[in-house]
Amino acid sequence: MRNILFIGLFGLFASVLVAFKSQLNSTSIEFIVPKKWPKPIYTFENNPLTEEGFQLGRKLFYDPILSRDSTISCASCHLQYTGFTHVDHAVSHGIDGRKGTRNSPVLINLAWNKIFHWDGGVNQLEVQGINPIQHAAEMDNTLEEVIRRLKRSSYYPIAFEKAFGKTEITTSTIMKALTQYTASLVSSNSKYDQVMRKEKGIAFTPQEKNGLKLFQRHCASCHTEPLFTNTFFASNGLKMDSLLKDVGRYAITQQAKDSMQFKIPTLRNIEFTFPYMHDGRYKKLKDVINYYSEGIDVNNPYLHNSLKKPLHFNEIEKKDLLAFLLTLTDKTFLYNKRFSFPR
Amino acid sequence: MKLIRFLFLLFPVQFFAQTISFVPVFNGERISLSSRIESNGDWIEFNDCRFYISHLVTYSSGKVWKDDEKAHLIDLEENSSLILTPLSVKIDSISFLIGIDSTTNVSGILEGDLDPINGMYWAWNSGYINFKLQGKSSKSNTADKSFEFHLGGYLSPFQTVQSVTLPVKNAQETIEIEIDLSRFVEQVDLSKMNSIMIPGKDAVHLSEFLPLIFQVK
Numbered sequence: 378m379r380n381i382l383f384i385g386l387f388g389l390f391a392s393v394l395v396a397f398k399s400q401l402n403s404t405s406i407e408f409i410v411p412k413k414w415p416k417p418i419y420t421f422e423n424n425p426l427t428e429e430g431f432q433l434g435r436k437l438f439y440d441p442i443l444s445r446d447s448t449i450s451c452a453s454c455h456l457q458y459t460g461f462t463h464v465d466h467a468v469s470h471g472i473d474g475r476k477g478t479r480n481s482p483v484l485i486n487l488a489w490n491k492i493f494h495w496d497g498g499v500n501q502l503e504v505q506g507i508n509p510i511q512h513a514a515e516m517d518n519t520l521e522e523v524i525r526r527l528k529r530s531s532y533y534p535i536a537f538e539k540a541f542g543k544t545e546i547t548t549s550t551i552m553k554a555l556t557q558y559t560a561s562l563v564s565s566n567s568k569y570d571q572v573m574r575k576e577k578g579i580a581f582t583p584q585e586k587n588g589l590k591l592f593q594r595h596c597a598s599c600h601t602e603p604l605f606t607n608t609f610f611a612s613n614g615l616k617m618d619s620l621l622k623d624v625g626r627y628a629i630t631q632q633a634k635d636s637m638q639f640k641i642p643t644l645r646n647i648e649f650t651f652p653y654m655h656d657g658r659y660k661k662l663k664d665v666i667n668y669y670s671e672g673i674d675v676n677n678p679y680l681h682n683s684l685k686k687p688l689h690f691n692e693i694e695k696k697d698l699l700a701f702l703l704t705l706t707d708k709t710f711l712y713n714k715r716f717s718f719p720r
Numbered sequence: 721m722k723l724i725r726f727l728f729l730l731f732p733v734q735f736f737a738q739t740i741s742f743v744p745v746f747n748g749e750r751i752s753l754s755s756r757i758e759s760n761g762d763w764i765e766f767n768d769c770r771f772y773i774s775h776l777v778t779y780s781s782g783k784v785w786k787d788d789e790k791a792h793l794i795d796l797e798e799n800s801s802l803i804l805t806p807l808s809v810k811i812d813s814i815s816f817l818i819g820i821d822s823t824t825n826v827s828g829i830l831e832g833d834l835d836p837i838n839g840m841y842w843a844w845n846s847g848y849i850n851f852k853l854q855g856k857s858s859k860s861n862t863a864d865k866s867f868e869f870h871l872g873g874y875l876s877p878f879q880t881v882q883s884v885t886l887p888v889k890n891a892q893e894t895i896e897i898e899i900d901l902s903r904f905v906e907q908v909d910l911s912k913m914n915s916i917m918i919p920g921k922d923a924v925h926l927s928e929f930l931p932l933i934f935q936v937k
Contacts, residue, residue, distance in 0.1 A: 423827075423828065424828075494844075498844050498845045498846065499843075499844075499846050500825070500826045500846040500847070501826055501827070501828040501829075501846065502828070503828035503829040504828060504829055504836070504843065504846050507836055507841075507843035508843045508844060511843055512844075520836065520837045521837060524837075547831060547835065547837075548829065548831075548835050548836055548837045549829045549830065549831045549835065552829040553829060556829075628845075629845050630875060631878065631918070631919065631920040631921070632877075
């Protein structure tokens with residue numbers, strides 16, 4: 378009896394000590410919300426942001442150990458230099474060259490998003506990472522196998538202990554580490570941002586200025602500043618691909634009103650995130666502008682109300698709009714060494 | 721569990737152990753989950769029955785005891801018992817949810833019984849599978865005679881979580897809750913419907929029968 382009590386007290390003492398030690402080991406980081414931006418949805422509430430957690434997440438993001446045959450990592454389809462999407466791939470290929478059915482989304486300002494995927498099937502950032510790991514056309518792996526491999530490695534158990542105060546590796550700590558990295562991918566230093574912050578010596582050209590006006594009048598109700606998405610869903614009237622037969626958000630909600638609706642993507646860094654649309658059907662930004670200008674079938678029953686009146690931009694307006702969209706490029710984000718392959 | 725036993729040693733008077741066992745039955749007869757049940761030339765067997773129990777509350781002569789655990793994953797083949805420590809001995813009734821509430825469904829990554837590794841979680845359409853029943857039957861219209869029902873979904877209007885209150889007549893140290901799988905199976909024409917793997921109206925329809933299959937012996 379006394380022994381048990383003693384062991385109990387010792388255990389309690391030891392765990393307090395470990396908790397204290399792990400706190401000493403990890404360095405907390407402040408998540409900085411750009412000025413005048415809305416409050417982020419993801420607040421790190423149950424996943425305090427630390428340097429160790431971020432670095433562990435970054436390591437995992439670039440490590441092919443997550444895929445069944447160790448050939449692809451998250452970064453295979455989410456390349457930093459192109460806004461964390463798979464440049465020049467309409468849809469991406471996972472292991473064994475298996476192809477997915479949707480264009481790889483950018484990973485930009487994820488902390489301001491409530492739901493994820495083109496169909497909004499994922500309801501919180503922390504649980505997103507399970508998808509690519511398990512999906513047969515992506516990494517085709519299991520959580521059990523990932524945990525087994527990470528436990529066997531010489532690097533990870535120590536890194537997990539540093540980040541979370543325990544060597545035990547679980548779905549939870551893997552996903553939380555990945556989230557610390559992906560939620561930190563904030564792009565807020567494009568020319569657009571610098572102009573809005575009234576930074577010295579930075580100004581829109583007349584062309585860009587006119588482009589912004591057109592944008593605010595015709596595009597911003599869905600691609601709302603400063604995130605350049607209102608994070609909702611809509612149909613932009615694209616005809617269903619006859620092979621992919623993608624019904625969009627309907628697949629998740631089973632409700633007719635959601636048919637053919639897809640998540641409204643951010644337009645930040647749009648210069649480099651081609652090809653465009655949920656199935657990557659447009660290679661060039663000017664194709665996208667042409668589509669919205671005169672390509673929409675206004676009789677498409679699913680079409681969002683705001684697009685029912687054809688926009689019919691003239692050639693100058695199209696160029697102005699394009700010029701404005703290029704001001705959303707944020708090279709300090711695309712080339713930020715902190716986000717790149719860990720060396 | 722170890723902690724509870726340890727607390728028992730420290731404070732023997734304050735806690736009362738109440739075991740709740742979930743027992744599979746078919747037409748009122750106890751079964752072992754994987755055994756084949758035959759009747760009138762048809763047969764059925766189950767190879768997996770797992771479900772979540774959450775928001776468990778016991779009522780004993782006016783006293784209400786609420787379970788601290790977010791949820792318990794019950795596996796009728798293995799972990800089919802819970803040990804609770806309510807503050808009173810005689811339980812009059814017990815209530816719980818079959819499945820996971822909507823708040824928990826949107827709470828990000830969770831641990832223990834709610835770890836997605838347990839196979840009771842949809843990643844592509846985030847949310848928990850509240851109730852999973854798989855097996856084989858002569859009636860099933862599939863090549864290998866299998867059927868599989870993964871019932872879940874928390875988004876309106878296809879919420880599937882169910883609430884149950886069960887009176888307990890003879891409170892004992894172990895309360896046995898029988899789960900009569902025949903009552904579920906008789907709601908389904910296996911020759912027509914043998915698989916539900918997504919939230920939606922079929923999942924809602926079948927989930928509504930779940931409270932009827934639970935009963936305290």
